[in-house]
Amino acid sequence: MGLEAHQTEGLSKGTETRQYCGFTIGKDLFAVPVLEVQEVIKPQMITKVPLSKEGVCGLINLRGQIVTAVSLRTLLGLPASKNVEFMNVIARVGDSLVALVVDQIRDVINVTMDSYEPTPDTLVSPLRDYVSGVHKTDGRLLIVLDLDKIVKYFDT
Template sequence: MTSAQAIKQLVTFRIETEEFGLPITDVYEIIFVPQVTSIAKAPESIVGVINLRGEIIPVIDLRIQFLKEPIKSKKQRIIITRSQGRVIGLLVDEVKEVLRIDENSLEPVPDTIVTTQTAYMGAICKMDNRLIILLHLDHLLNKLEINFIINEVEKREENIP
């Protein structure tokens, strides 16, 4: 029997056919996609910012981040979370469910696929016939993206009355 501590809850979501997960403790909220204001000269994956109850939040399109073509659909959602100490929104194709998992179902990412391009992969969860990639949020954004958020997005927020 596993201890209560060994059970985690994951918010799972989809990008194309791939399934990803975040610990529920890292998810502040999940929202419908509001009007996103684009920002000139932003890195490609930062599709703009949203105003969520007076807070300016940069939105990262995970499709672009994972080198896929951007789309628009009614199932898309923005997951409000945090990366490198900053609140961000992750635009995903669809939020699937909240899963209870046993930590024993988590496996490290195989060394053979660990690169700077896959640093966002924190672990892999094996459940039945599913593989869910757990995101390592602090490795999701590159230096260019995080510097843009610090220097451009946060400056804009300071200028809001």
């Protein structure tokens, strides 16, 4: 019985699909669950926040709402991009919005849960601190970011 239950669980887990909003930073492919993403917008006029933590780009005005923009490059310890055509992924975390500044936006990616792996041990900090797991997709790893951890970093 225990075995059966395990199998069904495995089966349902395997076929369950997840939708992610994919984007690249440097050479890597990252993702956040599509349900947490409100929209993707072009670079906005940004107000710098002096004394804020490294990684805070500033504040943007999203139709009357004030959104904190966060540079994932800085957060993940990568050098700043020369690319000016970065994009903002607006994601909802709790009752606030955060704009993730990324290099390039990809499609919505559908994956099944059987490709999921917990964060590999080979991933090191700071990247490791903000990752909830990875999906093995064709030819390339999809790194799933944990928004709560990112927000927590800025909140404290």
